Amino acid sequence: MQMQRRTEKTVTENYAELLIELKHCTEEEQKLKIDEMNKLMEEMSRDEFCSVITDKLLDKIDKMIEKKKMTLDDSLELLKHIGYWKVLKRILIADFNKSSLNKRFKKMIIDEYAEKEEKSEKLLTDLCECYLTLGDDLSSELLSICVPCLLKVALNIEENEKAQKEVEIALLALSNISKFYEIKKELYLNEIREILKYHQEHRNLTQIAYHSAWQFLICRLFYDRSLEDIILNELHLVREATRELEELSKYIDWKREEEEGRKEETEAKEMIIVRKWLFAIQDCFSFCKMWNEEFIGLFSCITWVFRTAKENYKEISKKCIYLFVVVLRKEAVKAEDLLNCGIVDAVLEEIHQPILNDDIACYCLKFFITIARRLNGQDEGKMEEEERKIMKRKMKQIV
Known part of the structure; x- marks a missing residue:
């Protein structure tokens, strides 16, 4: 009967109900309910997680610990799972830092x-x-x-x-x-x-x-900044990031069709990790000055992700094109590298689309503005004369 009632409710309703039930359970029953709550969390979309896991809910758990309504081991098991998904989904729990917990x-x-x-x-x-x-x-x-x-x-x-x-x-x-x-x-x-x-x-x-x-x-x-040499040359971040992105991409349904009015799906773990890798690469490029041929392979891979994701995973595409802007600002990056990565061609293809997402259009504009600044020698990543000629020929394709 209890399982039947669960199926008639939303994930968020079931989670809230299980938390209330925890107060009146034996220790053995609590463990079973916490297992059930942890499984429910894996089914939650980002919006569902934000609606359920609030500072108020965490305060309730803290009071249950204080009043010994839940064992410390069980409460930590529950909270570790909440924290795991919070970090994975890049969610901020408001006011937790000031909480009693x-x-x-x-x-x-x-x-x-x-x-x-x-x-x-x-x-x-x-x-x-x-x-x-x-x-x-x-x-x-x-x-x-x-x-x-x-x-x-x-x-x-x-x-x-x-x-x-x-x-x-x-x-x-x-x-x-x-x-x-x-x-x-x-x-x-x-x-x-x-x-x-x-x-x-x-x-x-x-x-x-x-x-x-x-x-x-x-x-x-x-x-x-002394870690740059360790990260790029000793531990080979670029090689490893390329390999990971290529491996993850094999398990993602890039061609899924979005249906109007359909409830947001729980995001696949592989897509979550792809997004996290893109953020990590962005952080690296914000601090590192080095550039070598391995980067061409990495950005060729990111260019492929950009092209493949733009139909159904626009957030990923936006992240990719933002990365293109970041890499374009690096002084060590040559026009030939950008062409070999396929970045310029990919952005040109996107700008010529009959319907263009507003955010992606904005990033495309930033990309071309950055190129223009380099062509005019206004950026720290200014171009040599030969590079300038190559890029100007490419830029003529826009008009």
Whole structure:
């Protein structure tokens, strides 16, 4: 009867109902309901997630912990899953940073870390994952505890499903640390290097875990530009990003047809990771000055994604063309590179479409304005005379 009632309600209604039921369950029943809630979350669209997971809901969970209506282990299991999907979908939970739950995590992490005799590594790991995934306003003190703790988990090279999931959650939590937080190299560099290199040899990480490790490292460029050589030449970001995008693209239904009035679908994980890779590449290009032939392969791949996504995944197309503008501003990028990547041809094709999405049209305009500035020597990425001639010939195709 209960399952029948569930099928008659929306995902969001079922989730809210299960949370209320948790208060009146035995510990065993709670575990089953939390499993059910976690499965429901995987079915949620981004809009459904935002409507359900609010600061008020998290306050309710905090009160249940305080009044012992839910065990700490169960509550952390539920909150870790919420944090996982929050980071994956790039969602902000308003006011969480000021919430009682956030204050609870901070105190518990500091207390557990200080514990010498009966410290629980699992409890500390769970607390750190919740703290990093649910919040965005992080303290330097807690980062110095959380980063080494989660990297220790991420160094686990066991390939069973449970271990891989634990590694994935730890790395995803680390990837949520904003570039605006400075972290000392000794807290992370050797470990993240080892994680990335081991995966490149043995392919032991999930796709989400691998991207997350890269995202964490790329964000550290904001304060430490010396990482550029490690990222591009030692760990080969460009080669690896190209390979990952090509692999992910095989599993996406690029030709799906959108039906008017159809409910928004839950986004495929592969598409979520493609989007996250595009953001990571953008971050890298915001900080790096280097350019080599490997980049031509990467941007040829991104050009393909742009062309393939423009019919049914306009958000992805917009991200691609924004990346084209970013790369065009790099002084080291030559006109020949842009032509070899197919970027100029792809943007020209788009601008000639009879119906053009307003946002994409805006980015196309920015692209051509940036070229014009380079042609006139007004940008830092000004062109040599021969390059200028090549690009002018190409630009004549617009009119």
